[in-house]
Amino acid sequence: MNTEETGFDAVILGGGPAGSTAATILASSGARVLVLERDHFPRFHIGESLLPATVSIFDRLGVHEQIRERFILKPGGKWLYGEKEVPGDFSRSDRLATFKDHPYSYLVERSEFDDILIKRSVAAGADVRFGCEAVDLVKEGDRVVGVQYTDEQKKRHEVRGRIVIDASGLRSFIPSRLKLRKLTEPHRMGIYAQYAARPTRDDIKEGWFIGQMFYDGWTWLLRLPEDRFSVGTVLTVDRFKRSGHSPESLLEKLVQENPLLREGMTHARKRISDVMVTGNMGNSSEQLAGEGWVAVGDAAYFIDPCYSSGVHLAMKSGAEVADLVLSQQGTLNPQLFDGYQRAMRQHEKTVHRMVDAFYVASRNTSVQKMVTTMQGGYFTRKFVTFVGGDFDRNAGYISRVRMYSKVAASLFGNDSQRAPENDPEYLWDSADISSDDQGVEDFAA
Ligand SMILES: Cc1cc2nc3c(=O)[nH]c(=O)nc-3n(C[C@H](O)[C@H](O)[C@H](O)COP(=O)(O)OP(=O)(O)OC[C@H]3O[C@@H](n4cnc5c(N)ncnc54)[C@H](O)[C@@H]3O)c2cc1C
Incomplete structure (x- = not known):
C-alpha cells in the first residue's frame, strides 16, 4: 500500500451530480470530505434534460446563476404520439407542486454541468481527486470502513472514513461488490x-x-x-x-x-x-445502505430515462444523505438510513409505475387515444407535477393512470400486429393514433 489515510467524515466514490451534491453540502458544513473520481473532468456524460424540481437544489448549492447563464432554459417536455402531442408545460402544474414558483429547468451539456458542480465541491472545501478509481472495499467484520483506490500511476492507496457514499453511477460499486445488484426486466x-x-x-x-x-x-x-x-x-x-x-x-x-x-x-x-x-439500463440494489455505506443516484438504482428523472434523483438523494450524515456525530448508527431507504424505494416504485404505463401506451393505440383525450384539467396538472420531478407525491394519480392504461390495454390488446417480430423497419414506426394505418405508413416511408 502506498498511503493510508484516515479521519474523513465521508469518502465519496464518484464526482457526478450525486457525489458532488453530497460533497458540497457536507464540506460546506465543515465535514472532512474526500471524493474519488475515476475520470478527469470535463468528460462526456449522457442525461442533459433536467427537471424543475431540481432547481431548488441548484439554489441550495449556489450554482444556479452559472447554470442559468450557460445553458438553455427548458419550459417543458413534449411527447409525440404519432400525429398528436402530449405537452408537459411546467407552468401547468398543480398549485402544490414544489416548483410552482420556478416552472422551468434547463437543457445542459453534462460535461460542463458536472464540472460546475464538482468545482463547487472543491470551493466548499472537499478534497477531490481525479483519475482515482475505487477498486476494493476495506471492511472490519461486516462494516465498510473505507476503500482502496488506484491513482493514475496505478499505485494503490487506502482511505477510511465514517461513511462511504457510493455515487459511482451505473457501476454501482458497493452493491456490485456486495452482490446486492440485480438487473430489472425487460433489458x-x-x-x-x-x-x-x-x-x-x-x-x-x-x-x-x-x-x-x-x-x-x-x-x-x-x-x-x-x-x-x-x-x-x-x-x-x-x-x-x-x-x-x-x-x-x-x-x-x-x-x-x-x-x-x-x-x-x-x-x-x-x-x-x-x-x-x-446497455442494461434497468438495475437496482437489494439494499441501498448498510453498515458504513450508503448508495446515492444511479449507484442505488437506475430507471428508464423516459421521464428524465435520473439527475434529479441523483442530486436529491445526494443532498438527503449529506443531511443525514451531518445529523449524527461519531460512528453512524446503522438505522440512520432506514427512512432514506424507504423514501428511495417509494420513488423507485412510483417512477417504475409511470414508466410501465408509458410503455403500455407505446404498444397500444387505444391507450394513446385515451391519454391524448385526457389532456387538460386534473390529468394535465398531475402529469406536469409528476414529470416536473415531484415523484413522491400524486400516488393516487399514478395508480389511476396505470390502472386505466392496463384496463384499456387488456380490453383492446397490444398492437402486436403492428410489431412484426422480424421487421427492423418497425423500429421507428409509432403506433398510429388515427383510425387507419396511415400514420404507420407515413413513418415508414
Ligand atoms: C440513454 C440515457 C439517457 C438519459 N437521459 C437523461 C435525461 O435526459 N435526464 C436525466 O436527468 N437523466 C438522464 N439519464 C440518467 C442520468 O445519466 C443519470 O441518472 C445521472 O447521470 C446519475 O448521476 P450520478 O451522479 O448518480 O452518476 P454519474 O453521473 O454516472 O456519475 C458517476 C461518476 O462515478 C465515477 N465512477 C464510477 N466508478 C468509479 C469508481 N470505481 N471509482 C471512482 N469513480 C467512479 C464515474 O466516472 C462518474 O463520473 C439518462 C441515462 C441514459 C442511459
Whole structure:
C-alpha cells in the first residue's frame, strides 16, 4: 500500500451530480470530505434534460446563476404520439407542486454541468481527486470502513472514513461488490450521439425536450448550446439484436427516417461525436445502505430515462444523505438510513409505475387515444407535477393512470400486429393514433 489515510467524515466514490451534491453540502458544513473520481473532468456524460424540481437544489448549492447563464432554459417536455402531442408545460402544474414558483429547468451539456458542480465541491472545501478509481472495499467484520483506490500511476492507496457514499453511477460499486445488484426486466438500452444542426421546430428552438414514442421504445431530440443536438433512442436489447443494425447504422437510419429526428433538425447536419451505447439500463440494489455505506443516484438504482428523472434523483438523494450524515456525530448508527431507504424505494416504485404505463401506451393505440383525450384539467396538472420531478407525491394519480392504461390495454390488446417480430423497419414506426394505418405508413416511408 502506498498511503493510508484516515479521519474523513465521508469518502465519496464518484464526482457526478450525486457525489458532488453530497460533497458540497457536507464540506460546506465543515465535514472532512474526500471524493474519488475515476475520470478527469470535463468528460462526456449522457442525461442533459433536467427537471424543475431540481432547481431548488441548484439554489441550495449556489450554482444556479452559472447554470442559468450557460445553458438553455427548458419550459417543458413534449411527447409525440404519432400525429398528436402530449405537452408537459411546467407552468401547468398543480398549485402544490414544489416548483410552482420556478416552472422551468434547463437543457445542459453534462460535461460542463458536472464540472460546475464538482468545482463547487472543491470551493466548499472537499478534497477531490481525479483519475482515482475505487477498486476494493476495506471492511472490519461486516462494516465498510473505507476503500482502496488506484491513482493514475496505478499505485494503490487506502482511505477510511465514517461513511462511504457510493455515487459511482451505473457501476454501482458497493452493491456490485456486495452482490446486492440485480438487473430489472425487460433489458433496454440507449443509443445516442451529438449532431451539429439548426433546430427547425419552434418548440425545439424554445428549449422543449421532445420525445417520440414507437412500439416499445422512443427517440429524443434536444437542443444543446452552440447549434448542437443530443439525439438518441431507447429500445429493448432484444429488438436491437433482431434489427441486424450496428448502433451507428441504427442511429443514422433513425436520423434519416424517424419523423422527429428527420424533421426536427435542418437536413444539413453532421454527427460530431461517436455513437455511444448504454446497455442494461434497468438495475437496482437489494439494499441501498448498510453498515458504513450508503448508495446515492444511479449507484442505488437506475430507471428508464423516459421521464428524465435520473439527475434529479441523483442530486436529491445526494443532498438527503449529506443531511443525514451531518445529523449524527461519531460512528453512524446503522438505522440512520432506514427512512432514506424507504423514501428511495417509494420513488423507485412510483417512477417504475409511470414508466410501465408509458410503455403500455407505446404498444397500444387505444391507450394513446385515451391519454391524448385526457389532456387538460386534473390529468394535465398531475402529469406536469409528476414529470416536473415531484415523484413522491400524486400516488393516487399514478395508480389511476396505470390502472386505466392496463384496463384499456387488456380490453383492446397490444398492437402486436403492428410489431412484426422480424421487421427492423418497425423500429421507428409509432403506433398510429388515427383510425387507419396511415400514420404507420407515413413513418415508414
Ligand atoms: C440513454 C440515457 C439517457 C438519459 N437521459 C437523461 C435525461 O435526459 N435526464 C436525466 O436527468 N437523466 C438522464 N439519464 C440518467 C442520468 O445519466 C443519470 O441518472 C445521472 O447521470 C446519475 O448521476 P450520478 O451522479 O448518480 O452518476 P454519474 O453521473 O454516472 O456519475 C458517476 C461518476 O462515478 C465515477 N465512477 C464510477 N466508478 C468509479 C469508481 N470505481 N471509482 C471512482 N469513480 C467512479 C464515474 O466516472 C462518474 O463520473 C439518462 C441515462 C441514459 C442511459
